Amino acid sequence: MALTAPSTSRGFEFDRYVNPDEVFMLPGDPGTTYVPGDVCDFTNGVLTPCAAGDSPLQRVVGGGPIVCPASGAYGFGVYGLDNGFFEGSSHDGMDVYIPCVPLQPPPGSAIHRCTFAKAGTGQDQTITAYTAGTPSVTLTTSPGANDDGNGGVIFVYAGTGLGQWNIIADYVHATKVATLHRKFETALDNTSQVLILTAATTDTVGIGFGSRINASDENTLNSADGGDDGEWALVMDAREVPTLMRALMLKVVNALDIA
Secondary structure, eight states, rough: OOOSSSSSOOOSSEEEEOTTOOOOEEEETTTTOOOOEEEEEEETTEEEOTTTOOOOEOOOOOOSEOOOOOTTTTTOOOOOOHHHHHHTEEEEEEEOOEEEEEEEOTTTOEEEEEEEEESTTTSEEEEEETTTTTEEESSSSSSTTTTTTTTTTEEEEEEEETTTTEEEEETTTTTTTEEESSSSOOOOOOEEEEEEOOOOTTTOOSTTOEEEEEEEESSSSSSOOOTTTOSEEEEOOOHHHHHHHHTTTTEEEEEOOOO
């Protein structure tokens, strides 16, 4: 059974302006060290320190270097991200690891919340296999060609693992295997139903952190188009993912604000 929204947004609903001191928790790349003051952009839905020629979008904050844990160590969780602190920071004091990084986005942008339309192939489907060691999931229906959906959010909306989410690192069309950026906290099985934001086959990325997205019309986003060139850009905290995905909504800013 496909996921349906309990209610819909009133078009592009104003959420807030990004505050000058606001901090977002965003998914990090497993094994990467993030140092406060470093600037980052996104690669396949996770943060990567900027290299020469990259466009800096976020600045790492905190009390000390943050080592993002390995892909098989921790998942993203369901309703929150533990206490928001990191092993290796000066603030944790509790030996807590979580796979996200605190960053400070450019202030002043107007964030809007909006319902998205599911328009892509294979966005709603049931998992046929899950391998925690890789980690990866095998899909029932292929959403498209190789790499289609890389960086896209995958959300468990029914069955075992309900409420968990992840990010696709790589997809192989012939095997229907989607490699994930990290394991799920609760292992999935063939009762697990997922929603995948794949973007269009012609896009170079899926719909997820650091991606863009097109509108379907004047009051709805299109979860199957515009991942690399849409007129809107996703701006959301990792802690918001379960609530937003369950409601078939995303938070966005005008892409011109970050161009």
